[in-house]
Amino acid sequence: MNANEIRKLIEGLKGKKIDMYRKDFLLTWEKSRDELDATFIVADALRAMRDANISPKIWDSGIAVSNFRDNSTRTRFSYSSACDLLGLYVQDLDEGKSQIAHGETVRETANMISFLSEAIGIRDDMYLGEGDKYQREVGKALDEGVAAGVLPDRPTVVNLQSDIDHPTQSMADFLHLSHYFGGLDKLKGKKIAMTWAYSPSYGKPLSVPQGIIGLASRLGMDITLAHPEGYDLIPEVVELSKRQAKESGGSFKHVNSMDEAFKDADIVYPKSWAPFNVMQQRVPLLHANDQAGLKDLEKKCLENNAKFKDWECTEAKMKLTKGGKALYMHCLPADITDVSCKAGEVAASVFDRYRDDTYREASYKPYIIAAMILLGKSKDPAATLSRLLDRGSIRTAL
Amino acid sequence: MNANEIRKLIEGLKGKKIDMYRKDFLLTWEKSRDELDATFIVADALRAMRDANISPKIWDSGIAVSNFRDNSTRTRFSYSSACDLLGLYVQDLDEGKSQIAHGETVRETANMISFLSEAIGIRDDMYLGEGDKYQREVGKALDEGVAAGVLPDRPTVVNLQSDIDHPTQSMADFLHLSHYFGGLDKLKGKKIAMTWAYSPSYGKPLSVPQGIIGLASRLGMDITLAHPEGYDLIPEVVELSKRQAKESGGSFKHVNSMDEAFKDADIVYPKSWAPFNVMQQRVPLLHANDQAGLKDLEKKCLENNAKFKDWECTEAKMKLTKGGKALYMHCLPADITDVSCKAGEVAASVFDRYRDDTYREASYKPYIIAAMILLGKSKDPAATLSRLLDRGSIRTAL
Amino acid sequence: MNANEIRKLIEGLKGKKIDMYRKDFLLTWEKSRDELDATFIVADALRAMRDANISPKIWDSGIAVSNFRDNSTRTRFSYSSACDLLGLYVQDLDEGKSQIAHGETVRETANMISFLSEAIGIRDDMYLGEGDKYQREVGKALDEGVAAGVLPDRPTVVNLQSDIDHPTQSMADFLHLSHYFGGLDKLKGKKIAMTWAYSPSYGKPLSVPQGIIGLASRLGMDITLAHPEGYDLIPEVVELSKRQAKESGGSFKHVNSMDEAFKDADIVYPKSWAPFNVMQQRVPLLHANDQAGLKDLEKKCLENNAKFKDWECTEAKMKLTKGGKALYMHCLPADITDVSCKAGEVAASVFDRYRDDTYREASYKPYIIAAMILLGKSKDPAATLSRLLDRGSIRTAL
Secondary structure, X not given: OOHHHHHHHHHOOOOOOOOOOXXXXXXXXXXXXXXXXXXXXXXXXXXXXXXXXXXXXXXXXXXXXXXXXXXXXXXXXXXXXXXXXXXXEEEEOOOOOOOOOOHHHHHHXXXXXXXXXXXXXXXXXXXXXXXXXXXXXXXHHHHHHHXXXXXXXXXXXXXXXXXXXXXXXXXXXXXXXXXXXXXXXXXXXXXXXXXXXXXXXXXXXXXXXXXXXXXXXOOOOEEEEEOOOOOOOOHXXXXXXXXXXXXXXXXXEEEOOHHHHHOOOOEEEEOOOOOHHHHHHHHHHHHOOOHHXXXXXXXXXXXXXXXXXXXXXOHHHHHOOHHHOOEEOOXXXXXXXXXXXXXXXXXXXXXXXXXXXXXXXXHOHHXXXXXXXXXXXOOOHHHHHHHHHHHOOEOEOO | OXXXXXXXXXXXXXXXXXXXXXXXXXXXXXXXXXXXXXXXHHHXXXXXXXXXXXXXXXXXXXXXXXXXXXXXXHHXXXXXXXXXXXXXXXXXXXXXXXXXXXXXXXXXXXXXXXXXXXXXXXXXXXXXXXXXXXXXXXXXXXXXXXXXOOOOOXXXXXXXXXXXXXXXHHHHHHHHHHHHHOOHHHXXXXXXEEEOOOOOOOOOOOHHHHHHHHXXXXXXXXXXEEOOOOOOOOHHHHHHHHHHHHHXXXXXXXXXXXXXXXXXXXEEEEOOOOOHHXXXXXXXXXXXXXXXXXXXXXXXXXXXXXXXXXXXEOHHHHHOOHHHOOEEOOOOOOOEEOOOEXXXXXXXXXXXXXXXHHHHHHHOHHHHHHHHHHHHHOOOHHHHHHHHHHHOOEOEOO | OOHHHHHHHHHOOOOOOOOOOOOOEOOHHHOOHHHHHHHHHHHHHHHHHHHOOEOOOOEOOOEEXXXXXXXXXXXXXXXXXXXXXXXXXXXXXXXXXXOOOOHHHHHHHHHHOOOOEEEEEEEOOOOOOOHHHHHHHHHHHHHXXXXXXOOOOOOEEEEOXXXXXXXXXXXXXXXXXXXXXXXXXXXXXXXXXXXXXXXXXXOOOOHHHHHHHHHHOOXXXXXXXXXXXXXXXXXXXXXXXXXXXXXXXXXXXXXXXXXXXXXXXXXXXXXXXXXXXXXHHHHHHHHOOOHHHHHHHHHHHHHHHHHHOOOOEOHHHHHOOHHHOOEEOOOOOOOEEOOOEOOOOEOHHHHHHHHHHHHHHHHOHHHHHHHHHHHHHOOOHHHHHHHHHHHOOEOEOO
């Protein structure tokens, strides 16, 4: 895409009702369809600018806070890359891993780290009932800091994975789908199977499957959510997705059979997660740092998991999909049978065939994050992007 | 402030005798009054430039070393923000926490990290008798490296808290006071109460109260230092402050009563610290990593602290101050009674009333640090700042 | 050097056959003599530009991955400084220290961290037989990622020390020699003594001495490799160096006497290393995290080391060198007798005399790294550098 084509792309923002300035990006279902579309457009525009060696650098100084409670290589690199692309310097905030801060501490820290900050990326998916709550508390403290004149500007909070949603993942996944199928509108009526899959580990967060059904249901897709009995997601998110599917002209099925989900699917997303009630049991154990209790819970879960080893995305299962050619998706890393483990989420030959697709899927994340930041910071995103195009600085002098 | 107003502000540098080029900022009392004033002016100018979206970026590449011996969120963010604002990339130097390097190691490391470095921020306040000494050793090694032609330029060492002084804190505190009261000259004759306060923890460094009396005494203020018997600061710093208070036309009282200190005060700074002699006992225990000994010392100290729970900044005590309306200050985080602990340094209602003021107080620190770096690196700070104004680059293209 | 002089320097690139674009820099002996010369020229040019306050910034955004398996202060700062000089933001990749990733994990991680990355610096020298292999695996995964259209561009892998070679060290060392003796061509016929020296520690990597003989043998030097019996390097590297010495018109002697090596030497490089067979024994112990086994091996080695305490670079030994004035070299930190240990690699008085030289030696490393990155990324390095000179941006507005 050259500069003119990018300008055309940006024109897609016109007429859209966007109220994201000084707002945080925490859950996709809090955003209007226009706002989701705008995020996709801005992400595409930023990527196109970089590809055309047009600098998308918005800041020549500014801090992007990164607050991770785990060692996520992928999300860390996505966030760093996004912030650096826009001109922000990433400074880690390490609050310790065992306990989420509350009240006075959150309020104070949120302000102390924000005097020269433009964005705050927070990842906390371990503590059911707390991750999203914490992100909102940070946002509220920032609002107060701006209102009190303590902060010169409002940094945008970006949810890099919470207990409820994983919007940078789901939005990247669907930008991938949009490019794969030739446009977001092409997703209408497509069948997506979001299904549990066996893994020899336990405790994988719920936010990925929740994010997927929460977003697919906005786009008129036919969703089948499948998992063994007892492996429920947060009930409210499932209810919400059902409602949304109806509103967007799609459908929502909830089954206990992987085969049924795969049947005639255009897209399959087989991925392990821990049952909702296990996640609930885990929270007090994590807080108490009760290693014995955690071991015990893990043992019970793995025993239960083992009953469902046939929940694997095999060649046979793939044959059930539309023309045997559904697009396989995964947030990575996948548990690949005979490669990363003895028995896992996906057969090696299936994964092999779709490896590059999953890599491509992941490649959208930095641009989605950058778009979320830009939209939270710019009063007029189209104008900001046009200004960057007019400036025409090069990204590299190579 | 617009560019012209900032130019006027910078004119304040003219006529000042400033000998800070290639010098370090370790103790405020090693700087002349002109140099302190210059630091305040440059800090204000950098902040005003950022607020007016004029880029204060001095470097397009360059390293700022950060050397922390503890996990200080606030100072870390202040330092990162300051360096990033000027265009420097922060690289952590992690030498391990248990032992400060000496001799050959310091000399060598100081040079090895400085080939492309512009600033070195060092924080070490735990080891009484060592932090300041170490910073000087680094400075000396850098001088030798420059003299030998090994280093292309002299990085500036900024004391981010030593055993003796905490100049980035005290300078930020007084820039806050200057703005609060309408100018530094307005501080002359104002009464400031630097007083110990009860905390359920122990071992808090002496550098904050020492920094405050060491700087207040330069500005013609009436200082009252108050603490329970036995909770002494380093005697030499108290003596120095007395002398300085006299020279600057202020006064210095040293009492053992919080009430007396608060009486008619314009400003109160109630804050816990560990007694000087405890800090002395702690050093060999820390070096020996004698956990039992440290526990034992802590126990004794906390028992002793507990006798002084009435050293709390309550509403009743605030009523004693000038019109009941003294400005409350704290370097944060404060131990707030019934919020962060059962009994602490300050009553919740008092802290609540002044929360935004303490946040504002903290907001000056990044600019003070940036000013210290600029003044250590620029032969002609007024010319450098003018050049930035003439250039007129924007900080953000939002 | 002013801009015109730098242009003249860059003209040295013309006529050189350089095939480094989209290639990695892993071993100096995989590079042609023209390519080594080009690396030296680009390093000198980048340094000269910085010294002349001409910005060598090539990127206004972009990630440089750093992947260290140990805490190397020096190499870390060199790499950060190099990347920052070119405009890249350094993001650490922490894969854990005990096990090198293989297969699927390497392939996936290499792609996941590279969507917006320009360079990947990897240091792994502990596991004999694995470091270099790992770096090649990363490079291969990147090639595949580019071929599959997953990666927009090919990041360059720079070997920051492997089990086989330490090219950023050796290239910096020889750039130092080039400047010291007035040109690379002046090194022809010079005698260099790469010799083992006693150290009270064990397990120092082989990559430094291997890197030195592997590079010196390209430049027509007379090499003497000396070590006690049993302290062998990797045999293949010694054989290769012999062959190369012959081809370049130099010579290669392999002796068991430090005196013989020092005799008439122009340059001496006395440095401890662990015997090849010890390194081999260590690998399975490290993988098994067998602390007892490692302790045991260390004990045996130190006992053996202790027989060779006379392998010290003393004043007496220095007298044996050409005119008693050979240049002493070390990659630092050196084990200095009576300074950093009781008995070490070098006498304090010798080290004192050459300290500034060793610092200068180290100062070339950031520029060598920057040159390696530039050469891996630019199709036409001379054109890229000229463009930077034409642009004439300043590095600092001080």
